[in-house]
Amino acid sequence: MREFVAAREWEQFHxxxxxxxxxxxxxAELLECFQWTDQPVEARLREELADVLTYAFLLADKMGADxxxxxxxxxxxxxxxxxxxxxxxxxxxxxxx
Amino acid sequence: MREFVAAREWEQFHxxxxxxxxxxxxxAELLECFQWTDQPVEARLREELADVLTYAFLLADKMGADxxxxxxxxxxxxxxxxxxxxxxxxxxxxxxx
Amino acid sequence: MREFVAAREWEQFHxxxxxxxxxxxxxAELLECFQWTDQPVEARLREELADVLTYAFLLADKMGADxxxxxxxxxxxxxxxxxxxxxxxxxxxxxxx
Amino acid sequence: MREFVAAREWEQFHxxxxxxxxxxxxxAELLECFQWTDQPVEARLREELADVLTYAFLLADKMGADxxxxxxxxxxxxxxxxxxxxxxxxxxxxxxx
Numbered sequence: 261m262r263e264f265v266a267a268r269e270w271e272q273f274h275x276x277x278x279x280x281x282x283x284x285x286x287x288a289e290l291l292e293c294f295q296w297t298d299q300p301v302e303a304r305l306r307e308e309l310a311d312v313l314t315y316a317f318l319l320a321d322k323m324g325a326d327x328x329x330x331x332x333x334x335x336x337x338x339x340x341x342x343x344x345x346x347x348x349x350x351x352x353x354x355x356x357x
Numbered sequence: 358m359r360e361f362v363a364a365r366e367w368e369q370f371h372x373x374x375x376x377x378x379x380x381x382x383x384x385a386e387l388l389e390c391f392q393w394t395d396q397p398v399e400a401r402l403r404e405e406l407a408d409v410l411t412y413a414f415l416l417a418d419k420m421g422a423d424x425x426x427x428x429x430x431x432x433x434x435x436x437x438x439x440x441x442x443x444x445x446x447x448x449x450x451x452x453x454x
Numbered sequence: 455m456r457e458f459v460a461a462r463e464w465e466q467f468h469x470x471x472x473x474x475x476x477x478x479x480x481x482a483e484l485l486e487c488f489q490w491t492d493q494p495v496e497a498r499l500r501e502e503l504a505d506v507l508t509y510a511f512l513l514a515d516k517m518g519a520d521x522x523x524x525x526x527x528x529x530x531x532x533x534x535x536x537x538x539x540x541x542x543x544x545x546x547x548x549x550x551x
Numbered sequence: 552m553r554e555f556v557a558a559r560e561w562e563q564f565h566x567x568x569x570x571x572x573x574x575x576x577x578x579a580e581l582l583e584c585f586q587w588t589d590q591p592v593e594a595r596l597r598e599e600l601a602d603v604l605t606y607a608f609l610l611a612d613k614m615g616a617d618x619x620x621x622x623x624x625x626x627x628x629x630x631x632x633x634x635x636x637x638x639x640x641x642x643x644x645x646x647x648x
Contacts, residue, residue: 264432268439269446273587276402277391280384281586283409284478287377287384288579294374295572296545296564302420305373309416310431312380313424316410325403327410327424334407335361342365349366351490370490378489381575385482392475393467393642448587458626462633463640470596471585474578477603481571481578488568499567500616504625506574507607507618513600517593521604521618528601529555536559543560 261317279319286311358414376416383408455511473513480505552608570610577602 265271290308293300320327341354350357362368387405390397417424438451447454459465484502487494514521535548544551556562581599584591611618632645641648 261428261432264436267441268444270444270448272446273448275395276397277395278587280388280391281475281582284381284384284388285579285583285586287381287409288576291377291381291572292576294377295576296569298372298374300373305420306422306427307431307434309413309420309422310427312384312409312413313417313428314431316406316413317428319406320410323399323402323406325406330403330407331358331410331414334404334411335358337404339361344364347365347367349369351367351370375490378485378572382482382486382489385479388475389479392479393472455622455626458630461635462638464638464642466640467642469589470591471589474582474585478575478578478582481575481603485571485575488571492566492568494567496614499614500621501625501628503607503610503614503616504621506578506603507611507622508625510600510604510607511622514604517596517600519597519600524597524601525552525604525608528598528605529552531598533555538558541559541561543563545561545564 261314262321265318274318274322276319276322279315279322282315283312283319286315358411359418362415371415371419373416373419376412376419379412380409380416383412455508456515459512468512468516470513470516473509473516476509477506477513480509552605553612556609565609565613567610567613570606570613573606574603574610577606 265274286308290305290312293305293308317327320330342357346357347354362371383405387402387409390402390405414424417427439454443454444451459468480502484499484506487499487502511521514524536551540551541548556565577599581596581603584596584599608618611621633648637648638645
């Protein structure tokens with residue numbers, strides 16, 4: 261991915277802010293698969309999710325962070341906000357549990 | 358992550374559509390770090406990016422896909438849309454190159 | 455609304471780009487009302503929709519455009535893309551009708 | 552707008568949740584005008600803002616609410632959260648003023 265971007269000289273466009281905007285834009289294209297239906301076209305879904313992941317990985321890379329580490333780091337925060345005994349079977353926000 | 362979700366019995370909420378909505382919602386919280394500034398708070402940025410990644414990984418898992426494979430699969434599509442000689446140094450869309 | 459913004463000296467933050475980001479951010483808060491349910495809390499829905507509308511009106515104002523005119527202008531474009539006889543009862547995109 | 556939708560029998564697709572998704576999707580297309588630049592194409596900007604406004608008006612209509620009233624109702628809430636003497640010249644959130 262880094263090579264791909266470097267070969268096209270696209271780093272100049274990939275400021276953290278532009279990447280954040282791009283993640284939002286691609287997320288909405290993913291959501292568009294579900295705009296009027298809950299039966300999206302599989303191939304398009306894969307592409308749109310890939311776009312979200314690509315920009316998210318590029319932003320992580322820009323921050324010097326590893327995507328898996330970011331997830332695990334946050335998981336431990338979420339763990340303390342949503343203890344099993346309180347959160348089990350509920351979709352409520354932590355401040356409403 | 359799967360264990361975390363299973364322990365809380367949250368799979369029932371994690372339909373593909375709800376995960377797609379969640380990715381959009383978390384992307385906007387990431388974007389909020391840049392709403393009025395291009396100097397976001399680092400710790401908050403990490404958390405919001407982690408939330409996007411978490412839901413994106415959960416959706417990939419639900420589709421039986423590996424996040425890294427999805428990225429690479431899409432990268433080869435993007436490669437043919439944006440050949441180096443045309444795309445170098447340009448932020449234009451492929452149909453305007 | 456203009457008075458409200460002027461009294462707080464907030465015009466300096468309201469560049470077209472910042473307003474576009476704000477519309478996306480508030481839209482996601484609106485979507486959050488439906489994240490895990492299709493029965494949102496009415497009062498919160500009103501507030502989040504109001505936030506989207508507020509930033510959308512501020513951006514229209516910044517562009518010297520009237521919101522209702524923008525809608526009508528676009529409606530006539532949409533009309534030619536989606537003629538009644540083709541679009542009736544279908545949620546397909548115009549290029550797939 | 553109501554006539555336009557009724558003629559195409561599109562009310563069946565316009566559940567509050569689908570309209571909320573649509574507002575998010577169109578907001579991201581508006582944001583796309585600013586993805587790599589702060590100098591968007593004026594005509595496209597007008598169309599994308601119109602799309603956001605159209606779905607926001609349709610959702611307001613579905614809730615039996617008037618867009619202008621929603622804005623004014625929320626403005627008075629915002630007024631008490633952001634008193635002029637505290638909020639003047641600041642882009643901080645009300646809980647950080």
